[in-house]
Amino acid sequence: MVAVSQMLFVAWLSPAQFGVWATATASMAVLTGLVNFGEVNGYLAGGARSLGEVRRSIWRLNAILTAGAFAVVGGYWYSGRHDLAVLVALIGLNLPLLGECNLLYAAYVRRTENGRLVRAQAISAAARTALGLAVAWLTESAIAFAAAMLLYSVAMIILLSPGTRQWPERAGDRLTAVGWRVRGAWSAQALSQLLPTQVDFLVVSVVAGPSLLGVYFFAYQVTVGLSAMVAGPLVKSVLSTLAAQDEQARPALAERLMSTVAALAGGVAAVGVGVITVAGGALPSQWEGAAATIGLLLASVPARFLSVISDAAQMAAGAWWRSSGLNALDAVGTAAVALTAVAGDITVLAIAVVGWKVAFMCVRVWRSPLGLPAWQRVVVAAPTVLVALSLVTAVLAGPPYLWFLTISVLVVSGGRLFTLWRVRRPVAVPAGAVAAESSWS
Numbered sequence: 278m279v280a281v282s283q284m285l286f287v288a289w290l291s292p293a294q295f296g297v298w299a300t301a302t303a304s305m306a307v308l309t310g311l312v313n314f315g316e317v318n319g320y321l322a323g324g325a326r327s328l329g330e331v332r333r334s335i336w337r338l339n340a341i342l343t344a345g346a347f348a349v350v351g352g353y354w355y356s357g358r359h360d361l362a363v364l365v366a367l368i369g370l371n372l373p374l375l376g377e378c379n380l381l382y383a384a385y386v387r388r389t390e391n392g393r394l395v396r397a398q399a400i401s402a403a404a405r406t407a408l409g410l411a412v413a414w415l416t417e418s419a420i421a422f423a424a425a426m427l428l429y430s431v432a433m434i435i436l437l438s439p440g441t442r443q444w445p446e447r448a449g450d451r452l453t454a455v456g457w458r459v460r461g462a463w464s465a466q467a468l469s470q471l472l473p474t475q476v477d478f479l480v481v482s483v484v485a486g487p488s489l490l491g492v493y494f495f496a497y498q499v500t501v502g503l504s505a506m507v508a509g510p511l512v513k514s515v516l517s518t519l520a521a522q523d524e525q526a527r528p529a530l531a532e533r534l535m536s537t538v539a540a541l542a543g544g545v546a547a548v549g550v551g552v553i554t555v556a557g558g559a560l561p562s563q564w565e566g567a568a569a570t571i572g573l574l575l576a577s578v579p580a581r582f583l584s585v586i587s588d589a590a591q592m593a594a595g596a597w598w599r600s601s602g603l604n605a606l607d608a609v610g611t612a613a614v615a616l617t618a619v620a621g622d623i624t625v626l627a628i629a630v631v632g633w634k635v636a637f638m639c640v641r642v643w644r645s646p647l648g649l650p651a652w653q654r655v656v657v658a659a660p661t662v663l664v665a666l667s668l669v670t671a672v673l674a675g676p677p678y679l680w681f682l683t684i685s686v687l688v689v690s691g692g693r694l695f696t697l698w699r700v701r702r703p704v705a706v707p708a709g710a711v712a713a714e715s716s717w718s
Contacts, residue, residue: 284499285406285410285413286409286410286413286421286422286495287495287560287561287564287567288413288561289413289414289417289421290413290417290418290419290421291417291488291491291563292487292488292489292490292491292492292495292563292564293487293488293491294417294418294419294491295419295490295491295492295494295495296482296486296487296488296489296490296491296494297360297361297364297419297487297491298364298419298422298423298494299478299481299482299490299491299493299494300361300478300479300482300487300490301361301364301365301368301419302368302475302478303475303476303478303479303482304349304353304361304365304479305346305349305365305368305369306471306472306475306476306479307468307472308342308345308346308349308369308372309368309372309375309471309475310468310469310470310471310472310475311342311468312339312342312372312375312376312379313335313338313339313376313379313380314335314338315465316331316334316335316338316380317331317335317379317380317383320380320383320384320387321383321386321387328380328384328441328444331380332377332380335376335377335380336373336376336377338376339372339373339376340373342369342372342373343369343370343372343373345369346365346366346368346369346370346372347366347369349365349369350362350365350366350369353365360418360419363420363423364419364420364422364423367420367423367424367426367427368423368426370427371423371426371427371430374427374430374431374434375430377430377434378430378433378434378437381433381434381437381438381441382394382433382437384441385437385440386514388444390440393436393437393440394437396436397432397433397436397437398433400432400436401428401429401432401433401436402429404428404429404432405425405426405428405429405432406425408424408425408428409421409422409424409425412424412425465597465598465601468601469600469601469602469603469604469605469608470588470604472604472605472608473604473607473608473611476608476611476612476615477493477611477612477614477615477630478490478493478494478497479612480612480615480616480618481493481615481618481626484615484616484618484619485618485619485621486621489618489621489623489626490618492564492566492567492570492623493570493618493623493626493627495564495567496567496570496571496574496627497574499553499571500549500571500574500575500577500578515531515534515585515586515589515590515593518530528648528649531586531587531589531590531593531645532649532653532657533697534586535583535586535587535642535657536656536657536693536697537694537697538582538583538586539579539582539583539657539660539661540660540690540691540693540694540697541690541694542578542579542581542582543578543579543660543661543664543686543689543690543693544686544687544690544691544694545578546575546576546578546579546664546668546686547664547668547683547684547686547687547690548683548687549571549572549575549578550572550575550576550668550671550672550679550683551679551680551683553568553571553572553575554568554572554672554676554679556568557569557571566623566624569624569627569672570623570624570627572668572671572672573624573627573628573631573668573669573672574627574630574631575668576631576635576664576665576668576669576672577630577631577634577635577665579661579664579665580634580635580638580661580662580665581634581638583638583641583642583657583658583661584607584634584637584638584641587638587641587642587645588600588603588604588641590645590646591603591645591646594646596646599644599646603640603641603644606637606640607637610633610637611630611633611634613633614626614629614630614632614633615629615630617629628669631665631669635661635662635665638658638661639658639662642654642657642658643658660689660693663689664686664689664690667682667683667685667686668682668683668686670682671683671686
């Protein structure tokens, strides 16, 4: 749904307005990454505390983040960037709401009550899109993003909170049982998960103009509609599933999930490249180049999925600091390749980002605590690398080679899924991995 709304926003918003919102969200990346201070991941990983105890904890912690957000607001206001100050203020007000949404989502995933969760997401996403489009039409400004973000958070809380009152309150450990050392590991991991998805916007906003940043942000958001909006909930569901397995069963399950999800993502990315090639001509003239950028970024979708499942395997194994270290390295690499934006060519920027995400996916798979032999890790990662190379080549070459390559990727992905089904027990994506809309992007 967010991808659809982003596509429609371009009718009223310029690339510069997209760039202003991208700068605002990137400025708040650290505070947004610290929302809940990792408490939700700890809750999903098998924490003993009750929902009520976790809720009281995160509201106190998130209030500190909101206060920090208004310090950023003051900086922008004093420097004369009043438009950015207003947007950052609204993002700051959303931080506690975002924390509550994430906790409610985790609670429903943990109880495998997915029907109500899906309905709440669908209703909230529809309301978010409608309000965002209305505000974009009336104001032609980036305030449309902020208004839609706040409505989504409020709607999710209103729809999901009543159901939790019917659940028996399980007695948990005292709040003081969770030491700051444990909470620090959770917080570092949660922050490190977000930074690789935001640091490129911050770098591009410094080294390039707002129009290039706006086009890149738009293209990224559309691809996020196919990757991170599913990958975020997926990592929570996979974490909950893997944490419940013993050390012998966990590696095999993680490997099957990686292979299956990567094959599905490869097929979806190939279809997406074909669709954006056909539909790209409908974009306004000021958005020229966005279609090709979307196609290029789609090539990284399978690698992003493999990365988040590998990260979930790290957390399920209790390797929180190793997960944080890998995510921090990913953020540093993403920032480095984002410096290519100084050339002013968005195609170079997109190719550099895709190349880094695919290369670092290989590092993540190699370093994941799966206990798999080297050849099996290669079997997991190599098809994803080939899919990325094929789709990047397809976008750069254009028709008719594009159609040949995208169809080839579809055939290979389908064949891989069939092989997994025949050779091994078919693995379904965890039931809790329903698509979720980010409340802040």
